[in-house]
Amino acid sequence: MTHTNSTRFAGGSGFAGLRERFAAFRGGIRGLVMAALGLAIVLLVWQAIVRAFSVPVYLVPAPTDVLVALYNDRILLAQNAVPTITEAALGFLLGNIFAILVAISFVYNKIVEDLFYPVAILIKTIPIIAIAPVLKIMLGNGIEPKVLIAALICFFPTLVNAVQGFRAVNPQLIELMHVLSASKTQVFRRVRFYAALPYAFAALKVSVTMCVLGAIVGEWIGANTGIGYLILQSMYVFDTPRLFATIIVASLMAIAGFALVTWVESRVIHWDPGENF
Amino acid sequence: MTHTNSTRFAGGSGFAGLRERFAAFRGGIRGLVMAALGLAIVLLVWQAIVRAFSVPVYLVPAPTDVLVALYNDRILLAQNAVPTITEAALGFLLGNIFAILVAISFVYNKIVEDLFYPVAILIKTIPIIAIAPVLKIMLGNGIEPKVLIAALICFFPTLVNAVQGFRAVNPQLIELMHVLSASKTQVFRRVRFYAALPYAFAALKVSVTMCVLGAIVGEWIGANTGIGYLILQSMYVFDTPRLFATIIVASLMAIAGFALVTWVESRVIHWDPGENF
Amino acid sequence: MPVAIDLSQVSVTFGTGDRSIEAISEVTLTVQEGEFVSLIGHSGCGKSTLLRVIADIIPPTTGHVEVLGVAPTDARRQRAVSMVFQQSVLMPWETVLANVRMPLEVGPQVRRSPDAMSPHDALRLVELDGFENAYPSQLSGGMRQRVSIARALVTRPRILLMDEPFGALDELVRDTLNVEILRIWKETGMTIVFVTHSLQEAVFLSQRVAVMSRRPSRIARTIHVDLPQDRQISVKDSSALGRHVSRLRAVLDEG
Amino acid sequence: MPVAIDLSQVSVTFGTGDRSIEAISEVTLTVQEGEFVSLIGHSGCGKSTLLRVIADIIPPTTGHVEVLGVAPTDARRQRAVSMVFQQSVLMPWETVLANVRMPLEVGPQVRRSPDAMSPHDALRLVELDGFENAYPSQLSGGMRQRVSIARALVTRPRILLMDEPFGALDELVRDTLNVEILRIWKETGMTIVFVTHSLQEAVFLSQRVAVMSRRPSRIARTIHVDLPQDRQISVKDSSALGRHVSRLRAVLDEG
Amino acid sequence: YAASALLGSSAAAHSEPLSVQLSWLVDAGSIGEVVALQKGYFADRGLDVELLPGGPTANAIQELLGGTVDIAVGYAPQIMYAANNKLPIISFAATFQKAPLTFFSLGEKNIMSIKDWKGMRIGSAQSALPQVIAILDYNGLSLEDITFVQAQVPALLQDQVDVVGAWPTNTAALEPVTSNPGGYNTQSIWDNGLQFQSNYLIATKPTLDEKADLLAAYLEAVDAGWSFAADNPGEAIDILVAYAPALNPEKERAALDVMVSEYVFTDETMEYGFGNVSSERWQQTLDTYIAIGEIDSSMTHADVFDSRILDSVETTKR
Ligand SMILES: Nc1ncnc2c1ncn2[C@@H]1O[C@H](COP(=O)(O)OP(=O)(O)OP(=O)(O)O)[C@@H](O)[C@H]1O
Ligand SMILES: Nc1ncnc2c1ncn2[C@@H]1O[C@H](COP(=O)(O)OP(=O)(O)OP(=O)(O)O)[C@@H](O)[C@H]1O
Ligand SMILES: [Mg+2]
């Protein structure tokens, strides 16, 4: 879903562009306050419910219990975040780089694409989590199976999006390159590559969250450290406040990854990918 | 990623439209053959590797072993597919209906949207799978926790997409309705609703696959039947061929769901959502 | 003749502080009932903003606006004003007929007001009878724009605001629609305010052409067009029209 | 004068069997070197297809094509033909200079051929010197189209094909670019084939206007334009031009 | 301590690598292994041991078969199912003399024996279902007489089940049950016909044939580790928590005390030594499983247990 108003409604593009910018500006200040308020309301209601019905802490802790756990276990949480971040980051790099390389090979070889792109879409529907144990046996122990699971989770969405991106080039630009007798590689390096970037980033934004989940699930098949390990361990001894605190750390990791990719995107894509000149 | 060429390159829309139709036509016949061939190659390579290195069947079964298991256990697989399909379908309905209702409430009340939409985006980053055990304890043993997990997995993506969809209305159409002094409800029922449909379907297509996974994970934490149960059980008794067969059934369920949603979409959206008149 | 639109000293500023943009500045313009006035000017000079003020989409920052003797909001509520945009802005999910009928089904007086037109009549007026059940995607660009004109006419507005309605069409289709809109104008006796980039089109259609200057955007000059009332398409190539266009070109180059 | 483009009995059919569309049918057309020929016709009549055949983007289904005495593929390899589209088709991720330099960096003769123009000179020719480091998004529509013209000129093509290059621009900008393309044509001595929907533009620019009929699409008529060689923008409003436009309109209405 | 670690690592240069798949996450249940590792007992015996933690989706036996590990720690049912599938694995010792699985109910329910389960909702991990069937059978009941639910301790507290299976060693999770004002009742599988042992050491048959001396050395070192933990529980817990910092020392200490006194060192270890496995007990267990139709009737204790390693090592008798 990367539709911007400006793409859909090319007619009023200058106008819509401005309006969006104003909205973003308003979102910047008022939006932040409202979001904080919204979060506060949700937390307060949660706290009130837990206290009013005196829900036992091993079932659902109150937000304050979770806050206390976040504070008390801050060192433990930080220590366990490190391996998970490492696995997720490596998996992210591995999965996405490989996906983009495969997508490139598809561009260069239409037959390979016709043969294996549908298979890729098929494999995409297999729940990776279900085959995690098999991967572990094939890869042994250590960091590899976790990285591979994170990578696999990233691989297919990025592949599909990158292929879409390489295809989504203005056909007139391709005709222009043809009139200039440009080679396939030149068309790729000067046109398709850039045209695919917005699609690739859309996929990266999804996969950065997914690869954190991948690393966590990877840790479930056997680890001494990591967020996934901590989730299991906390669940085993019913330390629910720490369990929730750990989940919050996991979701912070996902948010941070998302923010990082968005930032890189804003650096790399300095043009308006919605516009067409 | 719902960009069609025709939206991006409004200039050559008739031309691009035709070209696309030709491609789709070619994809229909040649594409199917190539896809089948691609799948066959992958399966053959897999079979060859398993046989050449005589990988023991309890580690990784050959495709033929899996086929045999698919055939022998067909009744077992079918029986266990039923509860999973039920849970996934109920979760799909519950999660998506609720998401769309919330999105509608956001359209009607800007303040509610400003308060809770960011919270929703935040919650979306929480790995649902990680909190599955907690949900189970809260909801007991029946079908409820599985449905709820499937629903939760659907809820946030659909909410975010529906809100985007309701916003993605041609601003000139809104101005037109304003000139006609149309009420908020009229604008909603005649314009926003339809404008949001393509976005909603994009979300439904994602969530239909996710809700199968949600139901499976739900079954992992406690069930006597279902695909998730069968995966665990097959793993526990070292019946790897059946494990793979079960995973295939899971991915067939996801594919079927996807096809169903796509079919409904083609019935409901009889106009070209990329075009703008 | 009574006054249809009366703008005096109207300014519109978008945003506040440093980032504010004065889109139009102290525009004064009077349009008589039944007049056909065109608005031309460079891109971004505020033509659309001016139409939006008349249609009560944006309130003026300063100045006074009267439409048919009342405030723009009241005129809008009475369904006295219709608007046509550059894109035809049809609802792709509805048939042509449903699109044209839509204005009769929304808004405060959902009950059919006695002086509304039947959607079929509106479609006949733009020569699209027979296409009632087609969807917008099945029509050519010119036909779509006809549908949006029919939609604007169905409420029998006394004022029709047109914002570059034919800007996206090719010239041959545009010529046909130019002749058609003149015919409709004569048949209905509406007041039309017409924004365009085409000097030729402005002269061909209007009784009066208002030229807007670059920022600060105001009405730089108004030119009366003394061509015969009955204009065939061949008038477009006439030397009389050519002279008017030359004058407008000169005014535009100044401002 | 030598022949630049020679099309004889050229037909193009898309698709096969029942679904096939004959886009152009037995078109015969000869363009002299240094000529400025416009191509007009209703939408979908095959104008773009004809240009694509000349540019060697599509092979003709039947018929014979010669460009500068050789096959279109050879002409293309020699960089003898450039093309400008309706959308400026710039690469939004590159600066203006990089966009204009691009043709010198791709293709078989990547080494700078001696008769290529410097990108700076090309930008000067379209009066965009000083905008080298701007990005396309920072330019107006007219400026973007100028960049795409500069990009077409940088290889010093002997033939320039223009497919509705100014169709998306507003009329005031279009007028300016009309004058400019005439100036460039005179300065470079190129052969130009120009597709447009605007009769006025076609007459104003060309020495000869070829009118294509509706399907089966062929060249219905070719009209010589006997306006003075030195055309100011005021010529657009002249009655001599008006007469030519009237004649074209008549031919178009026939076919 | 630093010096011994250094010594260990230099010794590791010539020592045999050995990787061990634990049955679960590292906690007090594997304290013997951790102590042996950290105090250099493995290194002293020329072993370079790598301890691999388990998890809910880890499958120790498959790891073993896949060759990624040399020894796996597992439970009796896993071994039986694998052997039943003709997989070439075999157990050679057991850290826990008694399988701890015990069924807890709140005092208010008055469930004093398995017979009282009739009509009740019985919860446990899915993998414990065969054990439930077996003890029902032993007590003249069948699965039809109860409602089986996959559940954990909180389900008992939420009144989603009447009885829940858990390891008494998980004192932290059981705390709300053990502190119930109305008291609580227990039925262990051990007392109800299923005399499993637990935390079996498992290897593939080829490993057992070819690397018997390594397995023996490993068993000796683990014995030393557990004996140390039994003698110095405080120091052992410190070592454990230093190794796995997410663990809570108090909770692990409580668990360790239960394990040492009830499960690892029993009357039988007093007589036969640490890690003892009884062939008779295996046969009895197999017969029970054969009776409920879970495994093939031709299975004997020789299919699941090989006594050669235990016979070759003199383990601590305490
Ligand atoms: N909602 C808005 N917020 C901020 N600025 C606006 C808004 N609407 C218009 N503007 C600015 O006001 C100025 C006038 O805009 P307007 O759309 O009226 O020009 P126009 O004459 O219709 O231009 P065009 O010929 O391109 O349609 C422009 O600079 C535009 O960017
Ligand atoms: N690649 C293609 N495949 C199939 N049909 C095509 C293709 N390209 C063009 N056509 C068809 O051929 C006919 C001529 O198209 P062409 O684009 O040449 O027309 P045109 O005169 O340039 O139209 P316009 O004025 O709208 O640009 C049209 O009916 C078009 O739909
Ligand atoms: Mg405007």
Ligand SMILES: [Mg+2]
């Ligand atoms: Mg064309």
